Amino acid sequence: MRLRAFLPSLLLLLTSCARPVPQDVTELTYATPYSPNHPFSKADQAWMAFVEQRSHGRIRIRPSWSGALLSSDMSMEELRHGVADVGLITPIYARGGAHLIRIQTGFYSGADSIESQLALYRCIAAANPEIGHELEGLKVLAVQGGSLAGVVTTSRQVNSLADLRGLRLRAPTELLSVLESLGADPVNMPMADVYSAMAKGVIDGVIAPGDTFKSLHFAEVARHYNNLAIPRGAYPARAMGMERWNRLSAQDRAILEESQAVWEAALAREIYAALEKGLEEARAQHVTINGVSRQEQARFDALYLRDSEGNARDLSRFGIDGLRAFRTARASVQGRDKIQCGGNQ
Template identity: 70%
Template sequence: MRRPGVIYVLLGALQTLLLAGLLSACARPVEKGVTELVYASPYSPNHPFSKADQEWMAFVEKQSQGRLKVRPVWSGALLSSDMSMEELRHGVADIGLVTPIYVRGGTHLIRIQSGFYQGADSVESQVALYRCIAAENPQVGRELAGLKVLAVQGGTLPGLVTATRPVKNLSDIKGLRIRAPTELLSVLDSLGADPVNMPMGEVYSAMAKGVIDGVIAPEDTFKSLHFAEISKHFYQIAVPRGAYPARAMSEKRWNALSAEDRAVLEQGIGMWEAALARQVRAAVDKGKEEAAAYKVSFHPASAADQQRFDAIYLRDSEANARHLKAFGIDGDAAFRSARKAVQGRDRISCGSEI
């Protein structure tokens, strides 16, 4: 008798294939000599990430002299947050926004390495550190099998957004149910919070309904994700932010492109990452303005609280790395390579360059 789990996997694969077939049947005709690539994102076209995506689309079309055209599908109409990598591998879209830090399985090191970034405060240094980690730890590539990464994404440093209860020091976190990325779950647990992990797209509803009390997030989310509408406080504890591969293409689709078209997409990697960095920084200013309009209170963290938080973060990052041994992954080596690469605030140097 076939096990239920296998049946669900088969049904999921069938659903994916049917969706891919439907999309293929509904695809719009394109001009002769033009290759259309479908890009999917869970965000609306007005989100800062999407604005960077649109800059990249224009770049690709211009650099290819019109040979490549990118058709966007926004607002989660095509890819899901937690299965986007698998959906891309199956051809649901050609290119998509991926979040391996939320994937339910198969990206153990990518999820945990996002907690190795203390000292990498700028978007650029975070992207550089990710590339150091990926270069020195082949497990990262194994977790990305079947995909061609087209952009790595970092971000501005988050703090703690809370709906109703103000947090003015670390002791105030005790008892709060807080959405956080994987690498911060144990840190918040050590501080007495009740941490949970969920895609950011689900946070607004969860916080509005009181399912969670707050979220680890940067200031741009007050506008970009409308958190100013449902929150009253922001605790300015500087939380290290990790980088991860955030835009990817099906390797099968990549290999089907001409060498000239692949060269254009290779050129677009740096451009896309720069656009993302520029858009997220601009979004912070807009987020602060939105928070001020809604009278969100900002509470700075003391130097002592920041030092305590940093110490717990680094301790738990190393412990999380060790726990990867259960999956046959040398997390210690990845942690050591990350710490070795951080040469000072925002100074990153890989391997033999040190």
């Protein structure tokens, strides 16, 4: 077990020795669990190109793909300890220490675009110091949002919320009670198991964004998609260990600060492109695509926010004022996809 824990650091050391770094060049390792061809990785490569070009080669990024250095559930702690210089973090999957960051992703009803999700996250983070406490030891380099999820079903078409009754659907944890209140039979399982579960009839469908019709091949086993707008939250997704950040020159830090907007724009661009490709695949496979009425959407939003407020209140057991963050979010949503920090909090 000790050898296994040491292997990532050994790999990094051996790789560093194999490629000498000129004295006037700062080399930063970047680690991600995704392959180089994943949409997230394409955005990462756009960021790398910007940093190297903007610094005239003074900063060089050395990537480590496919989970060779960082894990998904411990990446924040691993970056704090210098396993890599920069990395993809997923505080929403962290084993502990990121309670508010995880729960606040359920406060985004009305923030439909990635741009509005990022704006709302910044409102929440600015007004709630607990976010900063949970990120202690890290320098955030990019915040990430995502495509709204919908209802993917195999054989039964969903035209209204009433049609969810009796459907066995794979859903994320934060949606289980909402779906139960609508009469569905929600289950939680790894997304990697969903394709086979739908193909075998174990489940009737899944709560997922449209990009999954191509990225996870759902168009092969599902026949219907209802684009009920199921909110998606933003969260810090790329970071550097603060210890490493503090060792950089002021000039290098300035370039990385500037690169945040570039990285976030590249992520949004790749996520939007993946969604369009997924919907194109769905149409090509004759998947029916429909929606719900404005009244039905409003009803779902009300149920979603009711559960979100309850989850926020439950954070008090960790000594966290989750209701303050929830109220910040609701005061900042000025209309559908319109965010303005402030209001009566």
